[in-house]
Amino acid sequence: PNVCEIRGVGYSYGRGKKALDNVTFSVRRGESVAIVGQTGSGKSTLLRLMCGLEAPDAGSISVAGVSTAKKRGQREVRRMVGYVMQHPERQLFAQTVAEDVAFGPRNLGLSADEVTRRVDHAFELVGLGEKRGASPFELSGGQRRLAAIAGVLAMEPELLILDEPTAGLDPRGRARLRELLADLRGHGVTLVQVTHSMDDAARADRVVVLDQSRVIADGAPAEVFSRANEAQLRACGLGIPKPLAHARGLETAGHAPLGDPPTIEALAKVLNATEGASGNGI
Numbered sequence: 001p002n003v004c005e006i007r008g009v010g011y012s013y014g015r016g017k018k019a020l021d022n023v024t025f026s027v028r029r030g031e032s033v034a035i036v037g038q039t040g041s042g043k044s045t046l047l048r049l050m051c052g053l054e055a056p057d058a059g060s061i062s063v064a065g066v067s068t069a070k071k072r073g074q075r076e077v078r079r080m081v082g083y084v085m086q087h088p089e090r091q092l093f094a095q096t097v098a099e100d101v102a103f104g105p106r107n108l109g110l111s112a113d114e115v116t117r118r119v120d121h122a123f124e125l126v127g128l129g130e131k132r133g134a135s136p137f138e139l140s141g142g143q144r145r146l147a148a149i150a151g152v153l154a155m156e157p158e159l160l161i162l163d164e165p166t167a168g169l170d171p172r173g174r175a176r177l178r179e180l181l182a183d184l185r186g187h188g189v190t191l192v193q194v195t196h197s198m199d200d201a202a203r204a205d206r207v208v209v210l211d212q213s214r215v216i217a218d219g220a221p222a223e224v225f226s227r228a229n230e231a232q233l234r235a236c237g238l239g240i241p242k243p244l245a246h247a248r249g250l251e252t253a254g255h256a257p258l259g260d261p262p263t264i265e266a267l268a269k270v271l272n273a274t275e276g277a278s279g280n281g282i
């Protein structure tokens with residue numbers, strides 16, 4: 001079953017050229033989808049429409065079967081989608097991290113017990129339990145971002161949308177955030193992220209590539225980043241994941257064909273397999 005259906009979507013700001021042109025794809029329940037594309041390709045516009053902030057000019061978007069064509073549907077979709085905007089930590093405002101995380105669920109008019117349950121669960125997911133009583137300002141940048149994400153998770157969204165979740169974090173913060181996204185996926189959370197990192201995109205179940213307002217590729221990372229697509233990706237200003245570049249480099253240096261391993265784990269696996277096959281393994 002699809003959580004989000006995007007069919008033939010077009011959108012323009014005022015009378016300018018189209019920011020989105022005939023965009024079609026769907027997001028299945030429990031799936032992790034990465035959206036990549038150079039600046040101006042339409043990524044943020046697409047996220048705004050998926051969140052129900054506006055209706056598309058053409059085509060349709062629905063979340064859990066609810067269309068965003070009308071205001072009423074948009075309101076309903078906004079309640080179902082958790083939107084983690086760029087630098088969400090800038091929106092933290094409460095005295096303590098726990099208060100901040102509880103703010104959203106409390107606003108839903110849930111019982112105190114239910115609010116507590118959701119806040120506890122959100123802290124469990126992001127692993128900031130020991131900082132519950134701290135002021136957001138006492139946290140590191142990475143911890144602040146996790147706190148902001150916990151606030152969105154506490155709303156228990158049908159679909160979690162993140163705009164550049166690792167941008168601006170130090171390497172440790174980035175690693176922790178990637179770990180969180182992997183955990184959320186393990187918990188069956190449906191996840192859509194915009195990212196500039198091809199390495200992050202390679203870890204998703206699916207990659208959707210936008211270029212000049214259109215979808216130019218949509219598939220599993222190994223497919224989208226395959227050799228056949230490489231020239232096209234470069235033409236629209238995108239690279240390939242590092243492990244894949246290493247595989248190409250090894251082949252150029254004389255290694256047997258390694259296929260299209262998009263992640264470091266996939267590269268390790270194919271290297272082990274080829275070393276084993278040639279009988280000179282470790």
Ligand code: ADP
Binds near residue numbers: 037039043
């Ligand atoms: P991305 O997120 O991939 O950088 P955007 O969705 O921000 O792409 O932009 C897509 C296109 O829409 C670009 O041509 C951009 O200039 C234009 N655009 C974005 N926001 C606005 C706006 N508020 N008003 C007018 N044009 C906009």
